[in-house]
Amino acid sequence: MSRTHGEPGWDGPGPEPGHGGVSYHVEVGGGTDGPVVAGSYNLVVDARHGSSVTVGLERQRPAPVRRDRIAVVPRRTREPVGREADAASLSAAITAGGVVQLCGPAGIGKSTLLRHLARTAGNGPDGVVFVGAAHRQVSDLAQQVFESCYRTWGYAPSRTDLRALLAGLRITVYVDDADLTADQLREFTDLVPDATFVLARRDSTPLGDGPVHHLDGLGxxxxxxxxxxxxxxxxxxxxxxxxxxxxxxxxxxxxxxxxxxxxxxxxxxxxxxxxxxxxxxxxxLDRLGGSAMSAVNLLAVLEDAELAPEHIGALTGEPDPAALCERLAGLGLVTPGEHGYRCAPGVVPAVRRDTAVHPVNAAHPVEGLCRYFTRWAGDPTTTPARVAEHSRAIERVAGLATAAGMPELTVALGRAASPKLAHSLRFDAWGRTLGRGWTGARRAGDREAEAYFTHEEGVRCLVTGRLAAAAALLAQAALLWHVLGDGRGTTAASDAHQFLPRELQSPGRVNAPEQPAPVEGDTPQAVADHMADLDRGVPGSPPASGEVGPGYSGAEVTDLGVPAGPGPTQTYHRPPGGGDVGATTGAATSSATTTGTATTGAATTTAATTAIPVGAATTGATAATGAAAAAQGGSALATFLVGLVVVGVVAVAAYNENEETPTASGAAGSGIVGTWEFDQKSFTIEESGPGAYSFSTTCGDDITLTGDDTEATGEMPARTRDSAGGPCGPIIGYNTATITAGASPDTAWWTVTMPPEEAEIRTCVSCGMSVLTRVG
CATH class of the missing domain: 1.10.8 (Helicase, Ruva Protein; domain 3)
Incomplete structure (x- = not known):
């Protein structure tokens, strides 16, 4: 059972206290054991040897029963002050139907007003559903709406069935943190065609003729x-x-x-x-002490992830974490969400500056956080719904563990959490955790874990309709299982492979550019890129023009509002992956790709999410293992599996034949060390130590990047103009910068992101992705 979307502390089957006798308890699909159904597939999750799938007959699929009254409202928060006129105007717009946008800067009170409207406004004849969209993709949001409207268990309908089930529902859907792209929002609203949508987001986006209400400051x-x-x-x-x-x-x-x-x-x-x-x-922050400062530090480590009070109490030793969180919310340091609390805008960079000055306030050790969440996720009493609610925190902690040089902890956390996420039917969250786990496995040299995460991602792609990617992933997983001598894993991957179209099963049947067969156990580039993309969160929309490169640190011109210089405008496409619930499975490839959300942290690269080198050859030990397996009578099967890998990789290559996708691979180039040029400005990256790289900006800032020769990440100061109009004014914050080696030795990708919490105090005109050219 999920937690209740109602009064804090109430989790019973009866009516919610104090709210008209209407129950808001919603069952979220998937238990901790037993099969779940995704589209036409029955999925049996196996946390050790890899999950298995079978195809169910149509008459055997679950028959969801529509709820008599749909009422999923947000938990109570403070009532908005001075928003009577705004509420009246929005209520009138909601009554008229369509898509209503509620926009405004961070901290202006959008979420507070949206929650108030969800509880008080006249809603659709069939009810109301409130969802939070922060760092979530359309498929997971749509699945949540489906579960809110139907009594069901363990069932994720195909995209076609989902739209049919949601058609005709005259509900009002309130979406908080709806900073998705315009295309994603259209996709979401199209899935519930007869609903009224109220979207709280920072900036408006063209969505037809729906009204846009800009929320201003209080009178x-x-x-x-x-x-x-x-x-x-x-x-x-x-x-x-x-x-x-x-x-x-x-x-x-x-x-x-x-x-x-x-x-x-x-x-x-x-x-x-x-x-x-x-x-x-x-x-x-200077006035906080004890567990209060510890709680703020904890949430700052998790950045934009939400954490329930129970975890805050367990990790800080605070006996009454709920009361503490309410006090911190009253101070404007944390903001409440549906399942816990997260840092309020601007707090994360302030905490980082504070801990730099006062080391006694240092953040929580990553090792302890990772072990805590591994135990919690793996506990049989922890439900899949609870793990899904904390998927963002799990992703963050897993990335931090890898970046801190403890990839084995990332692997353990990924293996504990991913089965629960699969059972929760939040397939996008599942995919991101699989990506983090795969990255950790590669860093740790854990071939068994690599096989497991590759296998699970292949199954996820299969049941969500990404068939070309599934072909390559499942074939690679079968080969890895075979090399490791795991017969159950090999069988599970091979059996899943048979549900693909014939042209994706038999070698030589795909009309695409030929690729060399991988050495037994090696990871083909297409497979490695797909898995690394899940971890890195490559933006799916073009970066804005006018971005400034790494050699020019005076990119922030918040008072002038103009960029310091022009930058290249590129269009990037994402390869198959990312996860989209229940796409129709009748074709060899999916016709659409899921894009990242460029305006949120979910689609950015941070120091904690640095991608690993991909596509590299396996070690001699691994090759020897494969040779030994072949010598023991498995050579025929291995040869066949290698053929399947080639077919899958060729299928993905055919899918992406005309795509220009940033890649973390530096195998064909010389890595990130060297002199790079951007917008007629050059800078030199040098290796300053093991896993450490450095360069200097035009303003004299010495920047340190950490990672490896294919990708490294660090923080850069953001500055305003100086008194003479130059770029090297006072520091007003810090951005995250990442350089990723391209497939060509003379190309690299430069990505700049700003912490979402700083959006209320400055504008990042340098944020986005740019192309660097090697000049030395």
């Missing part, structure tokens, strides 16, 4: 009321003038006003001066 009276409530006392006479100035300086941003009250209530006798608004976070 002066409302701001004073918010301050009074947050302070728990009326303003003193002398404070009214200060409050008015603070309102002007903050632009009426509710999050900043909460922090103002937090500073005033943390031992100060009066409101802070208006000039101190930029220093609110350091002031608040």
């Amino acid at each position: 002066q009276d409302a701001a004073a009321l918010l301050l009074t409530r947050a302070l728990g006392r009326p303003l003193h006479d002398a404070e009214h003038a200060t409050a008015a100035s603070l309102w002007q300086v903050s632009g009426g941003n509710p999050l900043l006003l909460l922090r103002v009250a937090g500073v005033a209530g943390a031992g100060r006798s009066a409101l802070p001066a208006p000039g101190a608004v930029e220093d609110l976070l350091p002031l608040l």
Whole structure:
């Protein structure tokens, strides 16, 4: 059973207390054992030898029963202050139907107002569904809507069946953090064609003729009321003038006003001066102590991932974590979600700066976090739904473990969590965890784990309709299992392979460019790229023009609003992968690809998600293992499996024949070390130590990157203009920069991302992906 979308602490089968006797309890598909059904496939999850699939007859598929009343509302949070006019305008738009957008900057109160509307506005005749879209793809969101509308267990319909089941439902779907691309939003809304959608997102996007409501800052009276409530006392006479100035300086941003009250209530006798608004976070952090600071540090390590109070309590030793989180939310340091809390905008970089000054406040050790979540995910009492709710935190911790040189911990966490994610039917989240696990397995040299993650991804691609990718992955998994002498794994992968179209099963039947057969046990480039792409989260949309390269650190021009110089505009395409529930399985390839969300952290590369070298030959020990297996009578099977790998790889190559995809492979080039040029500016990357690389910016910043010769990541300062209009003004934050060696020795990819939490205080004009050219 999932946790209840209702009052905190209520988890019973009856009506939710205090809400009109209507139950909001929703069953989320998949138990911890037994098969689940994805489209026409029966999936039996095996956490050791790899999952198996069979094809079920249509009459044997589950028959979902529509709920009499659909009511999945968000948990209660603080009521919005001063939003009566906004609520009235939005309620009228919701009544009219269609797609309604609620837009505004970070901290302005979009989520608070959206939750209020989901509980109070007049909704569709068939009910209401509230979902959070942060770091989630369309297929997982659509599956959640389906489970909210139907009584079902362990069933993910095919895309065709899903749309048929959701058609005719006159519900209102509230989507928080809906910063998906316009195409993804259209795909999502098309799956529930008769629903009204209310989308909370930072910026509006063209979605037909639907209304767009831009949420502005609070008015002066409302701001004073918010301050009074947050302070728990009326303003003193002398404070009214200060409050008015603070309102002007903050632009009426509710999050900043909460922090103002937090500073005033943390031992100060009066409101802070208006000039101190930029220093609110350091002031608040200085006043935290004990478990409160530990909790903020913990959430900062997880960045934008949400964490339930039970985990915060277990990891910090706080006896009442729910009360602590509410107090931190009242200070504007954390924000509540459906399943826990995450850092509020701007907090993560502030915590990093604080720990640099005060090492005593150092973050939680990655090893302890990884072991904790491995035990929790693997606990038989932990349900698949709970693991799915924390998939973002699991991804983050797994990436940190690999980056910290402990890939074996990443493998253990991936193997503990991925079976639960498969049972949860959140196939996109499952795929990302498989990608992280595969990366860890390659770093650790764990061939058994590599076989397992490759096998599971092949099964996932099969049941979600990515048949060309499934062919290559399953064949490679069968070969790896065979080399390892695991007969059950070999059989499971080979059996799954038989459900592919004939042209993807027999060698020589695919009309595509010839590729050399891989050495037994080696990983073909297409397979390696697919798995690495799951881990790295390659953006699926073109980067914005006007991006600035790594040699030019003065890219942030927040006060001028213009980029420092032009950059290349490229179009990138993503290879098959990523996970899309229930695409029709009648064709050899999927006709659409799932794109990443360029505006969220889910589609960025951070230091914790550095990709490993892919496509490299296996070690001599592995080759010897394969030779020994062949000598023991398995050579015929091995030869056949190699043929299947070639067919699968050729199929993927045919699929991507005209694609221009950034790759983490530097096998054909000289790696990232050298002199690179971007926009007529050059900079030199040198190897400064094992796994460490460095270069200097035009502003004299010495930047350190960590990783390997194919990809390395580090932090770069973001600056404003100086007094003379130059690029080397004061530092206003830090961006994450990644250089990835291209397939050509003279090309590399430069990716810059900004922490989402800093979007409220600055604009990143350098963010995106650019092409570098080797000049030395």
